[in-house]
Amino acid sequence: MVQAPVKTQEITLMLASPRGFCAGVDRAIQIVEQALSKYGPPVYVRHEIVHNRYVVEDLERKGAIFVEELDEIPDDAKVIFSAHGVPKSVPEAAEDRGLFYLDATCPLVSKVHVEAGRHFAQGSEIVLIGHAGHPEVVGTMGQLPEGAVTLIETVADAEAFEPRDPAKLAFITQTTLSVDDTAAIVAVLQRRFPEIAAPHKEDICYATTNRQAAVKSMAPKVEAMLVIGAPNSSNSMRLVEVAERAGCRVSMLVQRASDIDWQALQGISAVGITAGASAPEVLVEEVIDAFRAHYDVRLETVPVVQENVSFKLPRALMS
Template sequence: MSPAKLLLLMASPRGFCAGVTRAIQGVVDALRHYGPPVYVRRPIVHNRSVVRMLEQQGAIFVEELDQVPEGAVVILSAHGVPQDVTAEMKRRDLRGFDAICPLVQKVHSGVARHHRAGRHIVLIGHGDHPEIVGTLGQLPHGAMSLVQSVDDVLALALHQRTPIAYAIQTTFSLDEARAIVDVIKACFSDVIGPNSSDICYATSNRQAAVKAIALRSDSVIVAGERFSSNALRLAEVARAAGCLRVQLIPDASHIDWSLIMGARTVGLSAAASTPEWSVTTIVDAMRARFEVSIEEFFDADETAVFRPLSIN
């Protein structure tokens, strides 16, 4: 009996964005230049296989800088850190490099500029995400209010005439952010936002592509980690687009085949922190069970390249 036919609809773009590529390459370059060990505060990006790959090359991942020996080489993750972390790095005379994504750095610069202009910052994002922790740590306590939903905006204890500037987590849901911004503008009379969207191009492109493939698919697979914000958002977008069988998995070993059963078209995307090798394992697993044809769905070309970390 011949295997069932299956169309695999591949979202493009998918996988690593320029900021992730820059951060990972920064660790690799530091290992080559200084030799192991190179210490990294927190996961450089939210992907276990990437962390394991760098560990095999000599990177040591720590939670806090007090775990780093004096004089050692240390790299800060792509998500950005509070100012007190960079201050500690300098105080302890660590040879430090900040792999913050330039788009996250843009958010930090924006909130600092608006704070200097006398505005209260409303930060849209998920409170437990390291990017949000880092952004909140750019200003004195009380200068910024975190909101995660429309209800959070409505509950803000701020006067209607308070000058407001809003900022958005770069991996937040596009649709949710629009709804929250609309309510901020309705609740306050003096509101300004960033000159261009805080939500990064890679997040926007991947959410748009996964929404498009979800509309055509019986089942959708998002390659990524459950602790990755941008991966979680992709799965949420696919479900919101109407696909009832969506799974978020790091690689082929985690496929729930019951969600593929009877499907004729399966959509496949990957979070901005997911390496292409994770996608390849899923495609290979599909080919082992089905007669697979592949269609690349191109939603946007990505040409962004960020300046490499200066490792010297």
């Protein structure tokens, strides 16, 4: 068994600001909670409402039932679509069955869906920069007929891509990507296809951009970075990568305080702590408490930008 550090050792914990919940995640969770309050349990949710087991399990205790497909839901049930967005075929199938549904898709993801539809209507071939299999990518590609969107994951993909007509080409992106990786891919596409249409406003969401900027700001001041989040959370995994590239010799993802590798932190005097956009602040507090049980802790907040974004709930929940 690994010995924990002696508690008399001092350590500085630098807390990223902003961190944790973004407006889209907060809205999605509110939609489930308000639906449970208004309609009573159970309320079904297609896919994890956000990628965080603590959040999902908390909602399950309140009466939410999480499923992967609509055929797991009874005919008289109420269903919510996750914050990541769904292919058009999903609400169509719900309507065919007469299911009552609420769409918790993040408005910034919906913006990308609208962009894709606009480019398609104009006859453009669409490139989506993103990660294969991620629910957001599945949902975005599912807005249009099969073959209308080409997925590009890497710079190599961008170099190899051959469009039908370079003069009728547009790109969109997943909202939770690495800002730097995406910029490198976009640079290749724009070099190869100077006429490619870009989003009117960057698709990578404000929360992803801000959390990555906060990690970059903290990285030179710390020896290790702890990112609180889930392994299936794209924005959380990107924060781990950003910290590594910014020079943190230890960069680890933890879902809960129990995941902390204390041995990897031996001899380290300054640790950065951040949280992915779907990780609640209670988990940050849990990690801080765990450090206090092992170290003499000094807390410091590293503010980068103040966020004041909020999104309205669906009308059905407002009445």
